[in-house]
Amino acid sequence: MTSSAAAASPASDRSHLIFGLSIAILGAVLFSTKAVVAKLLYRYHIDAITLIAFRMLFSVPCFAAIAVWKMRTEAPLSWHDRWKLIFLGLIGYYLSSLLDFLGLQYISVGLERLILFLTPTFVLLMTSVWLKRHISRAQWLALLLSYCGIVLVFVHDLAGGQGSTVTGSLMVLGSAISYALYLLLTGEMVQRIGTLRLVSYAMTVSSVACIAQFFLLRPASLLIQPAPVYWLSLVNGVLCTILPVFMTMAAVQRIGAATASQAGMIGPVSTLFLGALLLGEPITAVQIAGxxxxxxxIYMLSLTRK
Incomplete structure (x- = not known):
């Protein structure tokens, strides 16, 4: 009986790990797919402000429902936490998403995903500057490798004449820095109020800001679009926003943040091939090397921070 239970335990642990990794990988692929969906939406001549408004219109009901549920079932937040959550929602999802979609108008989805993937390195640099934490030699080497890869792909796209590569890259870089600041500032709060509560509140704030921005800057008549815009926006809001958020949270609970983040490394690779398959963007040896x-x-960095 005991030997049977002992034999079942490793098998159960293995299936638990495989399930957690599967969720993390699928979440990373779906989240990365938003860049490809955005490129498809741009073919219908909508701009970034309209695109992001449609994305949030389809995703906000879910996040708002969870936020209301949390408000009714848990202790109310202090005014300090409320203002902090509003700020985090504005920099973490509103500003970051806006800069990302603006940048995608000018650069390839492969380069966009690689730049965004540098977010952990920006978090490390910010903690070094503001929290005075020491960066080891291994971490410096990890940073160097990552930035060399970005420079390689950036120079390749620049030479290939892919639109205003510099402008688009700077916008996406701003998106990555904005999200890194969000991650840095949420560290203490997520321990107190929980990931689900924090994400639902922050996403609701971001959604309200994106939708309000649309009505302030664009005529309401732009809500009338061809049917493919609605379908692609539904994919963007549900498959590329809501599902990845909850999949990542579920994966972290099952296999831990370090393993889940390593599984998320599939994101840039999936974007590269999805861009080639759906958008006709070429895959070159330089892009693969970068x-x-x-x-x-990023893998080295995750190992040094375990």
Whole structure:
């Protein structure tokens, strides 16, 4: 009986790990797919402000429902936490998403995903500057590898004449820095109020800001679009926003943040191939080499921070 239970335990642990990894990988792929969906939406001549408003219109009901549920079932937040959550929602999802979609008008989805994948390195640099934490040699090497990979792909796209590569790259870089600041500032709060509560509140704030921005800057008549815009926006809001958020949370609960983040490294690779399959963006040896350097750097960084 005991030997049978002992034999079943490793098998159960293995299936638990495989299930957690599967969720993390699928979440990373779905989240990365938003760049491809955005490129498809731009073919219908809508701008970034309209695109992000449609994305939030389809995703906000879910996040708002969870936020209301949490408000009714848990202790109310202090005014300090409320104002902080509003700020985090504005920089973490509103500003970050806006800059990301603006940048996608000018650069390839492969380069966009690689730049966004540098977010952990920005978090490390911010903690070094503001919290005075020491950066080890291994971490410096990881940073160097990652940034060399980005430079390689950036120079490749610049030479290929892919639109205003510099402008688009700077916008996406701003998106990554904005989200890194969000992650840095949520560290203490997520321990107190929980991930689900924090994400639902922050996403609701972001959604309200994105939708309000649309009505302030664009005529309401732009809500009337061809049917494919609605379908693609539904995919963007549900498959590329809501599902990845909850999948990542579920994966972290099952296999831990470190393992889940390593599984998320599939994101840039999936974007590269999805861009080629759905958008006709070429995959070159330089892009693959740059992607490998970035992934190697992020993998090394995750090992040093375990």
């Amino acid at each position: 992607t490998c350097l970035v992934l190697a750097g």
